[in-house]
Amino acid sequence: MTPAITQWAARYARPWWGATETTTAPRDGDIPVVEADLDPAAVSRLVQSVLDHTNETAPYAGATMVYRYDDEDCTVSAAQPGLDLAYHYRPQARCMHIVGCTETAVATAAARFARELMRARLFADGWHVLHASAAVRGDGETVLVLGDKGAGKTTTALTLARSGNWKLLANDRVFARVEDDGRVRILPWPSAAAIGLGLLDALGVYDDVRSRLLAGEQLHPTQDKAVTAALTAGARQPLRNSAGKELKVQFFPDQLPWLGLELATEGYAARVLVPRVAPAAQPALADADRRGIQPGDFFTSTSDDRYTDVFRLIDLTPSAAAQREALATVLGALPRQRLMLNHDIKANSDLLRSL
Structure with missing residues (x-):
């Protein structure tokens, strides 16, 4: 796992949960673990492996996920072909391995799944x-x-x-x-955090956010390109897609x-x-x-x-x-x-x- 991927996850866990870095490697199965790699060849192989077998589909984080359960070795394999991401989860070891083709896609997926593992742990504790x-x-x-x-x-x-x-x-x-x-x-x-253009303007922070964007700051990659274009152009009115859903700035x-x-x-x-x-x-x-x-x-x-x-x-x-x-x-x-x-x-x- 590259430093950029762990730093991405820290951007979520540090502000909200006060997470700190550690150099101690966890024992297999001791705590939930997410491993993530940039490996285009592995992505192609794993995606094809999921597609070649009987599988199911479900929405996951705004994209289609194809997945299958292997009852013999108790694992779950999944892929999001549209994002060039593949997943292999070993429940007994509580270990997820994610591979992808781009650093941003892998980092986003790793941070998201780390949160999902913690969600499961919190759920087991009554949350x-x-x-x-x-x-x-x-x-x-x-x-x-x-x-x-x-x-x-x-x-x-x-x-x-x-x-x-x-x-x-x-x-x-x-x-x-x-x-x-x-x-x-x-x-x-x-x-x-998703916040509309109109609300940013009403709060009096629109100009600062826009200045940061123009200066090279990168907002969250899930932000719709139309929102980035509107911010760049200085548009302040609420922006909606063809279905009427408001498109928002993602922080x-x-x-x-x-x-x-x-x-x-x-x-x-x-x-x-x-x-x-x-x-x-x-x-x-x-x-x-x-x-x-x-x-x-x-x-x-x-x-x-x-x-x-x-x-x-x-x-x-x-x-x-x-x-x-x-x-x-x-x-x-x-x-x-x-x-x-x-x-x-x-x-x-x-x-x-x-x-």
């Missing part, structure tokens, strides 16, 4: 993934922001994190678990301080906000109807359409379902408010400071 943004106050109390796509979760969390004594814990997903004292502990999901976690944000590494859930953004509305907070936490607020191995559990990392046991129900019960008892926001960031910030 679950919520579709939520979050911000943490100086005393550790955390506001969870729940809602469907486009509801304003990112706008709420970023605005709050820039308002006084708050830090950003998560942009789109969090790990959550009920601790022995009955509180819900929250950890960040380390990933790139590495260690680039979020560009936006005037400090990152938090943990917190304890104290309040739930359910936002809505309406340009002509007056920013307001109101007590919410007791809707509680719904199944759709959780990401599970069966509902997550972006990180499909192709490698069978998540153990779906009855105890896991019971833990999720207990978590939903505790979160459902927290103070819950509806939040109305508009496009006036100052007015939104003034309101959120009241929290």
Whole structure:
């Protein structure tokens, strides 16, 4: 594994999880391990090996993955032909070997799968993934922001994190678990952060981000080329694809301080906000109807359409379902408010400071 690949993974794990480098080689099976290599010849061979056998397909990180299970030697082989990536996973050793043709593709895949292995380990320890943004106050109390796509979760969390004594814990997903004292502990999901052009402009950071891009800074490679072109040209209006989905600027976690944000590494859930953004509305907070936490607020191995559990990392046991129900019960008892926001960031910030 080249230094560039490990450094790429550190850009996720260091800011969110406080990860540090080590020179100690892990024993086989001792902890989950990801090995990654640049090896075009091996990619061709492994991709063809998967395609030549009976296989299945699934979406994985925005691209099609073809995979097969070998019950005889208990391994999983997979490939993403469109990305020139191949995978070989040995569950008994908890070791994933990834090969690819370009450093960027291999580094991205290795960082992503390292997170997936840690997700499985956290899941085994009772953690679950919520579709939520979050911000943490100086005393550790955390506001969870729940809602469907486009509801304003990112706008709420970023605005709050820039308002006084708050830090950003998560942009789109969090790990959550009920601790022995009955509180819900929250950890960040380390990933790139997607922020729309219009929101960057409203936050007053568009010009700085654009200047950095023009000066040669590289944003996350999953960013659509149309977004890079719009930033380069100085376009500030929201950008959408043919299906109407907003295309956003993609930041590495260690680039979020560009936006005037400090990152938090943990917190304890104290309040739930359910936002809505309406340009002509007056920013307001109101007590919410007791809707509680719904199944759709959780990401599970069966509902997550972006990180499909192709490698069978998540153990779906009855105890896991019971833990999720207990978590939903505790979160459902927290103070819950509806939040109305508009496009006036100052007015939104003034309101959120009241929290």
